[in-house]
Amino acid sequence: MKKYIPMIISGIIKENSNTYAREVLLNNNTLFIAIPDETNIELAINNDVKNKLTLNQIINFLYTVGQRWKSEEYTRRRAYIRDLEKFLGYSREMAKLEANWIAMLLCSKSALYDIVKNDLGSQHITDEWLPQGDCYVKALPKGKSVHLLAGNVPLSGVTSILRAILTKNQCIIKTPAADPFTANALVSSFIDVNAEHPITRSMSVMYWSHNEDMTLPQRVMDNADVVVAWGGEEAIKWAVNHTPPHVNILKFGPKKSLTIVDNPEDLTQSAIGAAHDICFYDQQACFSTQNIYYIGDRLNEFINELEKQLMLYARILPKGDQSFDEKAAFSLTEKECLFSGYQVRKGENQSWLIIESPLNSFNNQPLSRSVYIHQIYNISDVFPFINKNTTQTVSITPWDSSFKYRDQLAECGAERIVESGMNNIFRVGGSHDGMRPLQHLVNYISQERPSSYTTKDVAVEIEQTRYLEEDKFLVFVP
Structure with missing residues (x-):
């Protein structure tokens, strides 16, 4: 029986897609990965599902998914482990550890809250306007996040997706040929828990080859609000060359x-x-x-x-x-x-x-x-x-x-x-490749206080027209 990896478009698995499938040889085993056509690309980039959930609701959903991954009897977990063994050549122990880490990342509720708090300054800033200085500030999602994943470290893709979810972004995930399983299995487990959930419906998982026509992939890139690129030098160059100039790129390149x-x-x-x-x-x-x-x-x-x-x-x-x-x-x-x-x-x-x-x-x-x-x-x-x-x-x-x-x-x-012995555990609060990634996945919006609000340095209302008329501006310089 041929192994077929379907696309997931806006949270819907395209099991019976008649679109072209690319043949890939992994560990001397053949599988076929669906290639999106124009219709599926349009559905992904025009997905208008808005994540209006609170951070608490988001983390509770991830925790529910994680509880499934924690069960060694979960069918999707068992299939994932088999795929890593057969197609990626992982030992049984390595494949099982990968699934265990997925469960750990999803179920660590305190860590997920603290990631947001440490990267963005407050766990509440994505949900409500917070007073900061002389303003109210809120962090809004960038919008459509495009994730160009690498195949050497499956958990990096899981981390990339979780960061986007925590900041309420939609995800268009490009899987690597070297690992077409991880992102697909993760998002499929969202579907297993709740196919209509806003997080589920905001997910698209697809594949394209850099050696084929770039017309459709370029449309994905042109509609990105932020790009997260993982991989070697060539993969990062591709991301830079195909990302519009106004779009921010988070580059996790070769180190x-x-x-x-x-x-x-x-x-x-x-x-x-x-x-x-x-x-x-x-x-x-x-x-x-x-x-x-x-x-x-x-x-x-x-x-x-x-x-x-x-x-x-x-x-x-x-x-x-x-x-x-x-x-x-x-x-x-x-x-x-x-x-x-x-x-x-x-x-x-x-x-x-x-x-x-x-x-x-x-x-x-x-x-x-x-x-x-x-x-x-x-x-x-x-x-x-x-x-x-x-x-x-x-x-x-x-x-x-x-x-x-x-x-x-x-x-x-x-x-x-x-x-030593802790290189694979990125502690909460630490940096990743010299940055705080969640800060690049949000837009900070400020509502600045009115002229009647007095500041620490200027204890009177800000009447700029009057200052100009009376030429008294310097009186208010601290």
Whole structure:
């Protein structure tokens, strides 16, 4: 039986669509993804469903959906896990963890409230006019948010959609060929809970290829009020080239991350954290550690501990399937490093790779749980490898060392500083790629107080005509 991924247009699954479907090969399995035609594009961009819900109502709806994802018997969750295994090559453990995280994000009601509060200053500002300074201010949705998702980190798409929902925006979601499942499964679960809900009806999920006619996709882009673009350099360039000049783009482009191990007393604990930051998503994420910089004189002992922990992760969170090319890149990197005289250790069946190399020597990085370890003697040795706009996460162990180095790391361009083992958890209140994303998904509208309102500096009514007639303006200058 052929696997077919339908479109979802304004909250309606187009199961029996007769439109063109693109054939895609994933993990040596064929599936077909529906391509929207002019009619479906028109329906999506002309969707006039308005989200008049309060934040409380929005979060309660998400929580209800999340409770379904929390159940291991939920049919859509089980199908999602199977799809990640079969088509994306995830191990069973990886696929299950992805579904678990979806449940966690949806069910964390307090966190969802706090995300709005921390990004926008108040959890009430999207619902009502708040007094701020000499004004009343309210945050209104931008309108139609177009999400260009990436396939390497499924949860990034979930996060993108949730941010738009929390700010009451409509969503037109372009799924990547590398993961046509996550957004579709999430929005389908909205339909399962309430097909007529305003959030459900404000969702469209579709796919197009950058190698085909861009006429219809361009109409989507031309009708966007805000664009959220995820992915590599080419994906971000495409978004920039096809977004109208007046439309704001949130760009979550390619970044790299690293770990600093600062002479820890507890080598085992430090190795556990570093191993997690290497293994999560098999280094496909921007926050994944690719290089470790070790300060101290116990490097060999640390590498021994890291090897043990990578072996543990090979058991508790097995890596996904690798293509022939990925396996070849892994082997080539190993051979190159051995030829260069570096110390190399690897796990069975290419489950991981540790390379001890000089500070300024970098070979290929095949990802797939491959890490370069560099001996350094001072924190300043790592500064040349932290760059603005390209370095996202610096994970540090032990945690106390982060307070010693955070000012210098921030000045170099690090965007996040986390404890080793926590690189995949974006704490509420933190930034994402140097920004507070929800602020870019709303328009702040101000109702400014009238002339009769006196201020801290001017304790009389503002009678500008009188000031001009009597030439007394300077009397009121504080």
